[in-house]
Amino acid sequence: MTKPKIKMIVAKPGLDGHDRGAKLLSRIFAEAGMEVVYTGLRQTPDMIVETALQEDADVVGLSSLSGVHNYFFPLVVQKLRENELDDVLVVGGGIIPEEDIPGLKEAGIGEIFGPGTDTASIVEYIQANARD
Amino acid sequence: MFDKDKLEEIKKGREQWEKGPLDKVLGRFGERKDVFTSISGTPIERLYTPDDTAAINYDSDLGYPGEYPYTRGVQPTMYRGRYWTMRQYAGFGSAQETNARYRYLLDKGTTGLSVAFHLPTQAGYDSDHPLSMGEVGKVGVAIDSIEDMRQLFDQIPLDKVTTSMTINAPAPVLLAMYLALAEEQGVAWDKVGGTVQNDVLKEIICRGQYIYPPKPTMRLTVDLIEFCQKHVPRWNTISISGYHIRESGSTAAQEMAFTIADGIAYTQACVERGMDVDKFAGRLSFFFNAFTNVIEEVAKFRAGRRYWAKVMKERFSAKNPRSMMLRYHVQTGGVTLTAQQPLNNIVRVALQTYAAALGGCQSLHTNSYDEALCLPTQEAVTVALRTQQVVAEESGATDTIDPLAGSYYVEALTDKIEAEIDEYIQKIDAIGGTLSAIEEGYIQKEIQNSAYRFQKEIESEERVYVGINKYKMEEEPPKNLLKIDMTLGEKEAAKLAKLRQERDNDAWQKALDNLRKVSKSDENVMPAVVEAVKAKATVGEICDVWRDVYGEYRPKEFI
Numbered sequence: 001m002t003k004p005k006i007k008m009i010v011a012k013p014g015l016d017g018h019d020r021g022a023k024l025l026s027r028i029f030a031e032a033g034m035e036v037v038y039t040g041l042r043q044t045p046d047m048i049v050e051t052a053l054q055e056d057a058d059v060v061g062l063s064s065l066s067g068v069h070n071y072f073f074p075l076v077v078q079k080l081r082e083n084e085l086d087d088v089l090v091v092g093g094g095i096i097p098e099e100d101i102p103g104l105k106e107a108g109i110g111e112i113f114g115p116g117t118d119t120a121s122i123v124e125y126i127q128a129n130a131r132d
Numbered sequence: 133m134f135d136k137d138k139l140e141e142i143k144k145g146r147e148q149w150e151k152g153p154l155d156k157v158l159g160r161f162g163e164r165k166d167v168f169t170s171i172s173g174t175p176i177e178r179l180y181t182p183d184d185t186a187a188i189n190y191d192s193d194l195g196y197p198g199e200y201p202y203t204r205g206v207q208p209t210m211y212r213g214r215y216w217t218m219r220q221y222a223g224f225g226s227a228q229e230t231n232a233r234y235r236y237l238l239d240k241g242t243t244g245l246s247v248a249f250h251l252p253t254q255a256g257y258d259s260d261h262p263l264s265m266g267e268v269g270k271v272g273v274a275i276d277s278i279e280d281m282r283q284l285f286d287q288i289p290l291d292k293v294t295t296s297m298t299i300n301a302p303a304p305v306l307l308a309m310y311l312a313l314a315e316e317q318g319v320a321w322d323k324v325g326g327t328v329q330n331d332v333l334k335e336i337i338c339r340g341q342y343i344y345p346p347k348p349t350m351r352l353t354v355d356l357i358e359f360c361q362k363h364v365p366r367w368n369t370i371s372i373s374g375y376h377i378r379e380s381g382s383t384a385a386q387e388m389a390f391t392i393a394d395g396i397a398y399t400q401a402c403v404e405r406g407m408d409v410d411k412f413a414g415r416l417s418f419f420f421n422a423f424t425n426v427i428e429e430v431a432k433f434r435a436g437r438r439y440w441a442k443v444m445k446e447r448f449s450a451k452n453p454r455s456m457m458l459r460y461h462v463q464t465g466g467v468t469l470t471a472q473q474p475l476n477n478i479v480r481v482a483l484q485t486y487a488a489a490l491g492g493c494q495s496l497h498t499n500s501y502d503e504a505l506c507l508p509t510q511e512a513v514t515v516a517l518r519t520q521q522v523v524a525e526e527s528g529a530t531d532t533i534d535p536l537a538g539s540y541y542v543e544a545l546t547d548k549i550e551a552e553i554d555e556y557i558q559k560i561d562a563i564g565g566t567l568s569a570i571e572e573g574y575i576q577k578e579i580q581n582s583a584y585r586f587q588k589e590i591e592s593e594e595r596v597y598v599g600i601n602k603y604k605m606e607e608e609p610p611k612n613l614l615k616i617d618m619t620l621g622e623k624e625a626a627k628l629a630k631l632r633q634e635r636d637n638d639a640w641q642k643a644l645d646n647l648r649k650v651s652k653s654d655e656n657v658m659p660a661v662v663e664a665v666k667a668k669a670t671v672g673e674i675c676d677v678w679r680d681v682y683g684e685y686r687p688k689e690f691i
Contacts, residue, residue, distance in 0.1 A: 015251035015267050017340020020380045020467070024583055026691045040689050041340045042255075042263065066251060067507070070618075071266030095471075097506055098609035115471040115504050116600045118591055 006130045009057045011039040011048045013076065016066035021093060025061065025119065032123045034059075045075040049083055057088055058130045062109075064094040074107035081108075087131045093117070134182050142182050170428045171595075172383030173585060174548065180540035188543055193438070197533045199453075201441040203434050203546070204534040205492040206457040211530035216488075217495035218520045219296060219461065223248030223273035224507055225620060227283035230273040234288060236510070242517060246296040246497060247284070248272035249306070254341040256302045256675030259624035268621035271507065272298075276624065276670045277631055281309040282316070291319040295326040296371070296461070296495075301343035303330040304356050305674045308661040311364065327368035327417055327461075330356055333394045333566065334373050336687065337575050338380040343675060346567055348682035352657065354401050359658035361412045368417040370398060371461060378421035379467045381583020384428050385549045387421060388436040389556035390575050392443065396557070397566035399448055409448045413455035422484040422491070423465045429484070430536050431545035433460075433491030438546075439553050462488040463497040469504040472599035474610065477501035482519050489529040490536055496520055506613040573690035580690070628670065635668040643667035644677060651681045 010026045012019055019041060026038040037055050039048065052060055060080070062073055073092050080088050092104065093113040101112045110129055113122050134142065168176045177184075188194065195201060198208035207213065220242050223230045234245055250272040252264035258276045259268045268274050275281055285295075290313065299306045307328050314324045332349040335342040343349065357369040374382075374391035382390065395416065402412050420436070422429050440458040444450040464484035469477045478501045488496050498516040500508030508516070524530055536542045556578075563569045570576070589595040596602045617623075643664040650660040664674055 014265075015255045015257075015263060015341075016271075017251075017335075019340060020338075020583055023580055023689075023691055024381075024587055027580075027584060028587075030691070036691075038689050038691055040687060044263065066267065067270045068266040095504065095506070097613050099613075116597075119587065120591065 006034040006059060006126065007055060007057045008034045008036045008059045008061060008126070009039065009048065009052050009055060010036060010061045010063065011043050011051070011076075012041045012063055013043050013045065013048060013072040014064065014066060014068045015042060016064055016068065017041055018065040018094075019063070021065075022061075022063040025063075025093075025122065028119045028123065029061075029126070032127070034126070045072060045079045048076055049079040049085070052080065052085060052088060053083060059089045059091065059126055061126075062090065062092045064092070064096070067095070069094065069096050069104065070100055073104055073109050077108035089126065089130050091122075091126065093122075134186070139182060139186055146179075146181055146183070170384070171423055171425045171586075172385060172428060173582070174383070174385075174428070174545075177544075180544050182540060184540050184544040185547075188547070194537060200445070200456060201438045202457055203438045204537055206437070206459055206494070210492060210533045211489070211524070212533070215524045215530060216493050217244045217294070218242050218517060218524075219244040219246045219495045219497055220513065220517055221246040221248050221296075221298065221463065221497045222513070223250070224271070224614070225269040225273065225617060226623070227273055227275065227280040228286075231284055231286050231288070233510075233513075234284075237513075237517070238288070238293070240514065240517060241521065244294045244296065244495060245288070247298065249297070249299055250274045251341070253302065253306075253671055254299060256305075256343045256671060256679075258628055258670050258672030259621060260628050261672055265621065268624050269617065274620065274624050275306070275309075276628055276672065277668055278309050278312055278665050279627075279631060279668070281306075281313055285313060289319070290314045290317055291323045296329075296368075297326065298329050300329050300332050300335050300339075300341055301349055301352070302671055302675050303328040304352055304658055304661045305665065305671050307356060307360075307367075308658065308665045312662060312666050321364045322366065324364060325366040327371050328356065329373060329419070330370040331373045331394065331398075331419075333397060333570065334376055334391075336570055336685065337377060337390065337394075338579060339373075339376040342685045342687070344678060344682045345685045346570070348678070349685070350397075350401050352678070353398065354405050355656045355658055357398075357402055357412055357415070358405060358407060359656055360415065361407070365415075367415065369412070369415045371417050371419045372398065373419040375419050375421045375463055377579060378423070378465065380579055381586060382579045383582050384423070384425075384432040385435075385552035386556065386578060386582060388432050388439070388549065389553040390579075391418060391420070392436065392440055392553060393557060393560045393566045393569070393575070395440065396443060396447070399444075400565075403448065409444070409450050410452035410455050413444060413448070413450055414452060414457075417494075418458055418460035420460050420462050420493075421465050422462050422488045423468055424480050424483045424487075426483055426487040426490065427536070427542060428545065429487035430491045431542055431549050433493070434534070434537075434542075434546045435550035435553060437492075439550050443557075459494050461495040461497070462491075462493040464488070464499045466499055466503060469499060469501070470597070470599050471504040473605065473607065474501050474505060476599055477504070478515060478519070481516060482523070485519050485523045486527060486529060489523050489527070490534075492534060502610070502613070505610055509612060509614050573688065576690045631668060631670070640667045640669055644669055644673065647674065648677050648681060651678060
């Protein structure tokens with residue numbers, strides 16, 4: 001039996017408009033065989049969790065280049081948990097200082113991918129860590 | 133530029149060189165790659181000769197600086213007269229903090245201000261709006277009301293500096309605040325100079341700070357242009373921007389082509405409003421990127437100048453030379469900077485600065501080497517400004533006009549990029565114009581395909597990026613990154629609460645009611661906006677009136 005497709009939400013929390021990376025990765029995840037929904041810009045944590053619920057997502061990918069990751073990323077994890085979506089893998093990317101990464105991981109973000117990351121390694125991580 | 137016989141002779145000479153010395157070396161050593169391409173993917177030949185520029189007519193294709201078609205520059209003396217304006221985009225935290233950075237920059241020799249607003253202001257929300265959470269003061273300064281604006285320009289005389297404001301959908305509001313402030317300082321409106329970005333189309337294409345649907349947001353854009361033409365004649369009413377198009381992944385030619393397509397749309401909208409092209413076009417300005425491939429950038433700028441001049445003359449029948457000039461600001465390529473080995477970015481920015489200078493820009497922002505990591509620190513900002521000063525004062529690029537003209541390579545690439553621009557403009561015309569091309573997602577998809585191609589080239593190591601896919605090394609995590617006060621949101625919210633309590637709420641209500649009425653009519657909104665900001669209406673309150681009247685834009689996503 002083939003493994004079911006990984007269902008992935010790519011989301012841009014907050015007001016940040018930089019979506020080159022989010023769009024590019026959406027395409028690359030789709031090419032890697034995942035089912036991808038890109039939310040577009042200006043998503044609140046509630047909107048992201050709502051999409052995750054509706055789409056029965058396995059993975060939520062958050063992108064932020066405006067410095068709001070410490071505020072938004074943990075909030076998304078918390079709201080997923082409140083909705084009993086504990087097993088949804090949350091990953092993040094963007095302009096995120098290395099010193100912020102331990103705190104984000106502690107808050108429940110699986111991995112943070114900074115600028116210059118090889119996209120294949122992101123795909124690999126998700127395939128290895130998404131729920132079965 | 134050579135006669136026919138001479139060209140034949142040169143061609144023969146080339147054939148002999150190819151059969152002789154070239155073949156011998158190729159046979160023994162080969163070349164590094166089968167195909168050489170620019171960062172935009174344009175194939176680059178081994179050698180350019182007079183044959184590649186044979187079709188150029190010097191007078192009609194190149195001409196003289198300050199003369200049609202402006203290929204060689206928009207002013208007769210260029211940097212021999214004066215250098216470009218060194219304008220560093222800056223803003224973070226509160227108005228007070230940013231005011232201190234501005235005064236520091238002015239003290240260090242910067243010659244114009246450039247305001248970075250935080251995202252809530254750019255998206256037309258006040259600092260206490262739920263969507264502003266976490267964003268207050270982050271990527272720019274928090275400006276909610278005229279009181280913040282007053283603090284931002286404290287002790288900066290508005291008749292002595294020019295100010296560029298990166299503000300788009302809410303541009304009428306921020307310009308109104310600036311004009312009200314000028315009045316307070318006793319500076320007449322015809323003495324203030326500066327720019328508002330006011331380019332809403334590229335927000336929809338790629339930058340994301342849109343508020344209203346294309347049509348009403350274009351109406352506000354045109355209102356501002358019309359108002360300034362009458363009352364603020366030294367103001368650049370729009371900065372039609374390719375910068376963000378390039379940042380989001382386009383090629384050099386696409387950057388120029390889609391920006392010109394936007395320029396055509398704005399010009400058309402103003403003409404349809406009944407404005408005389410020669411009365412407003414001289415105040416349209418542009419904003420481009422500069423990547424590290426110096427020659428390609430120079431060719432892009434030259435091709436863009438020539439093409440825009442033709443558009444204005446031929447399509448819009450402009451008569452005034454100023455209407456035909458592509459005057460532009462440049463910012464070095466943010467997306468070219470790497471988080472890996474960040475000091476390497478100083479070199480990238482230096483090359484990009486050199487490209488901007490050789491290309492003939494009117495003003496320039498140089499990025500700081502730490503911008504792939506965080507907002508720039510004061511040290512990095514200083515190096516960035518010094519980079520401009522080194523290029524201006526030491527490189528010699530500023531001693532003669534359009535120094536690369538006549539290079540077979542540069543001229544051939546200029547022609548090639550111009551041809552690509554023309555092809556895109558024709559395609560967009562065939563789709564039904566820029567707005568239709570955006571609605572269909574044509575422009576967005578073209579940009580995304582280029583971004584995808586570039587990423588694949590990097591990952592397959594077809595294209596080398598130093599520190600990313602070659603010459604990598606282990607690094608210590610960077611220290612001393614700029615941090616923004618996380619409690620700023622609360623402070624700004626408290627300020628807003630106080631403002632709302634203390635202002636004359638009758639006058640405020642009256643001003644907003646009037647704005648609503650005018651916004652529903654055909655009347656120009658600007659006078660009503662000026663009155664509203666004077667009555668201490670906030671950015672969010674004014675933008676909400678328009679959200680009510682015009683609705684909000686929700687884009688289709690094209691992946």
